[in-house]
Amino acid sequence: MNIRYPSGKVYNGNGNNKNKRNTKLSSIQYGNRGMTLEEDLDITNKFYLQENIAVIHKKPTPIQIVSVDYPQRSAAVIKEAYFKIASTTDYNGVYRGKYIDFEAKETKNKTSFPLSNFHDHQIKHMRQVVKQNGICFVILMFTLLQEVYLLPAEKLFEYWDRKNNGGRKSITREEIMEHGYEIPIGYQPRIDYIKHVDEHFC
């Protein structure tokens, strides 16, 4: 079983994983903007909320609590807990009555997006959402290229199945450019994905 950071990245116990990162505890800079994709999406979602455009929230990181200490007249302190694997995607919410569900991932690669960023249970969840006519996609960022794409879940399933049938373990940047939609990084909102939902899902 993989252990995950709150960011969703796999925890590598030997400490030598160069991708190791925990956005809750420390922050890494991408490109020259000093913001993570998660932070950009948080700001975007706050903007959507304030402007009554959509109500989208990131789900809390699932934690298995083992031990809690209750000091007198003070806050309960969790003394032992473990990260659990999320059974769904990180983001969901409502846009004009419609259900929206997505996962957001970054890569430092420049030519392809590794499918190892996703997991069986997440793909399964996304298939369930699509079957229920929810709007479902992934937001993929090439951090070093400063490029962000929205890729519909149905397309992701094709690449996922290709991998499971012995094909390549990643999606090429060209495939993402062809079947996804580039979201320019802006000021407000930072990553205006709802615009693409409007154009391509509604």
Next chain:
Amino acid sequence: MNIRYPSGKVYNGNGNNKNKRNTKLSSIQYGNRGMTLEEDLDITNKFYLQENIAVIHKKPTPIQIVSVDYPQRSAAVIKEAYFKIASTTDYNGVYRGKYIDFEAKETKNKTSFPLSNFHDHQIKHMRQVVKQNGICFVILMFTLLQEVYLLPAEKLFEYWDRKNNGGRKSITREEIMEHGYEIPIGYQPRIDYIKHVDEHFC
């Protein structure tokens, strides 16, 4: 600031709160069935998922992580963390493309449902969902009466505003019976709330 258990109940530091309960660490029985409302809803949601009726999940309890220990080649252990107040409701998901959002609460009272079970930020979130045309409601259980009701969020807002205007701090059972919909507790699904969504929201 109130500190909450994963169940959403307020933590009372002096240990004398007879309502004190933590469904993650210990379980309390209601009525003679030995199940909590949360457990019943979990089983109901699993049934909906298996039968492709709806995709509804309970959100993880939000936790503020302060300290994590990383033993070699082993799971990361959270050594210090605190419960955060949820900024949304506990349950959401998709039914036939539509966004569904609800909160579920129990009371041991027999004649009225205390509004202290809800909080400003949750009401605010529900208002945002309703404004975005999401399907939004609360599931209210009188545990000692073994009665479960679905009350549309718009009705809850009325009672909430009445309280804020100096009115009573609870909703009477009669009001819930008049403006809500009773959900009989069944075998499979246990609490068939989607049926009422179909009848009253679609």
